[in-house]
Amino acid sequence: MTTMIRALLGATALTAAGFAASAQDTTLTIATVNNGDMIRMQGLADAFTEETGIALEWVTLEENVLRQRVTQDIATNGGQFDVMTIGTYEVPIWGAQDWLVSLNDLPAEYDVDDILPAIRGGLTVDGELYAAPFYGESSMVMYRTDLMEAAGLEMPDAPTWDFIKEAAAAMTDKDNEVYGICLRGKAGWGENMAFLTAMSNSYGARWFDMDWNPQFDSEAWANTLNDYLDLMNSYGPPGASGNGFNENLALFQQGKCGMWIDATVAASFVTNPNDSTVADKVGFALAPDNGLGKRGNWLWAWSLAVPAGSDNPDAAKQFIAWATSKDYTALVAENEGWANVPPGTRTSLYENPEYQEVPFAQMTLESINAADPTAPTVDEVPYTGVQFVAIPEFQSIGTAVGQTFSAALAGQMSAEDALAQAQALTEREMKRAGYIE
Incomplete structure (x- = not known):
């Protein structure tokens, strides 16, 4: 049998x-x-x-x-x-x-x-x-081992955001349609905001303080969004504001991404020789951190x-x-x-x-175990959830903020204006829902 x-x-x-x-x-x-x-x-x-x-x-x-x-x-x-x-x-x-x-x-x-x-x-x-x-x-870094080697760099098992910036610059070759980094830009609470919320955790940002006041006017959120926009505008693919999980997966499989920080489940697709042109040239690392005790993984x-x-x-x-x-x-x-x-x-x-024996199995398990939905941020918060806030209102608020940040990525507004709009709309909805006065 x-x-x-x-x-x-x-x-x-x-x-x-x-x-x-x-x-x-x-x-x-x-x-x-x-x-x-x-x-x-x-x-x-x-x-x-x-x-x-x-x-x-x-x-x-x-x-x-x-x-x-x-x-x-x-x-x-x-x-x-x-x-x-x-x-x-x-x-x-x-x-x-x-x-x-x-x-x-x-x-x-x-x-x-x-x-x-x-x-x-x-x-x-x-x-x-x-x-x-x-x-x-969870999420992790997937990267081209051949491009990393050609750049004279070695990916750590636990990289920092500073290393990611350095590697993205070194691997970018826009003349040959190779982009140092691919990240989610498509608007949605489970699309770009999943990535950006997880990234913000490692920058010391949070959605709300302990009294449910929105925190998009914080320096930590400004640093998160500005670094994200700098990475994507300098080293990302064109049209990134329309790219979600599936679009970035296709770009990576076609050999157009030096690094991709996204769902660990993608590992089987980027290493499948039937679908991926770079299947034998992929390495894995934990999502980056900034030395604050939290990684940017969900x-x-x-x-x-x-x-x-x-x-x-x-x-x-x-x-x-x-x-x-x-x-x-x-x-x-x-x-x-x-x-x-x-x-x-x-x-x-x-x-x-x-x-x-599967090359990404251990890194996937370590990434899952590294995420703590009960303590997702550097500072204390009143909510659970790593890349989302586990309240009913988050679905609509997260999507609206995601649309604002996607517009900033598309060049339709500045990071400063996007954060101000995110702060205002989140504050309005939280007042409407009765969390704050």
Whole structure:
């Protein structure tokens, strides 16, 4: 019996355990993001349908659009989706509102205790697990080893922002369309503001002080934004204000980025020779710091959850148990190799000798462990969340601030004006929400 067949049989047993038998005519509508791991899941999901009889209908959306659609649906109890792909920001807020179905009744074979504590904690409210992580991530530096060597530099395992600036300058060759650094510029609380908030933590900045007063008028935020704009304007690709995760991934795979600081999950895509022209020339390092005790890395998990409005909660749980199981990981490894399994969710994966040979496995785990959502900043704050603020209002505020900073990157306003606008709009919304007078 091959490993793949064993994985399929194991996954089938898992989906059947603990749930009532599913009707053959059940169809689940699944909202997900257009990231590579989710696309791969869709390609393998026929195995789930063949064994359970549960049909799957996919709604695959760009990250910002996905967030808008699922937020609107769950807030109105619309019932459009049976399974939602949501993140570490939404789960605790929506779980506390009883907008999500508890997953505490997943079968024992699922082994909830195997989920990495940092990831599981972000998906749990008052002892109830409200989402299962499909993959977990932090952020790190991915860089071209050949360009670094040609520049006469050696990337430290734990670089500083000053080194990143030096390396970006040394690796830039605009005549040959090689840019020293690629960073997110596309507006969105989970796009450019995910990067900039994490970066700001390492600069000693914070969104709010202990009384919920916005802090964009601080020197730390000015230093963060000015350094970001200097890096991108001097050494980044043209049109960077429109680049998010997927756009920068494509640029790196095409050999146009000397460095890219972004999600650890990207490592499997930049080292895949089928997709990346520089697959054998990639190194990894922790996200940079400024010597203040915090690195510019985040903590996130794209997770699968059942909205309370679903008409098929048991079938939805079956699918989630399948897609986030150890057996699914084995199925991906059989088909695509260990480097391409969904990372950052289970302790057993990082104890697996085969996975330990993957070149980015250890750096991913170290990056995840280095992020602390309960103490994300140098100075004390009243909120949790590393690259976001875990309050319901952050989704709209973060997007608005992201639009302002993206406009600054596009040259439509100065950094000073962008920070002033960010301060004013955040202050206005926090007053409206009752956090400050």
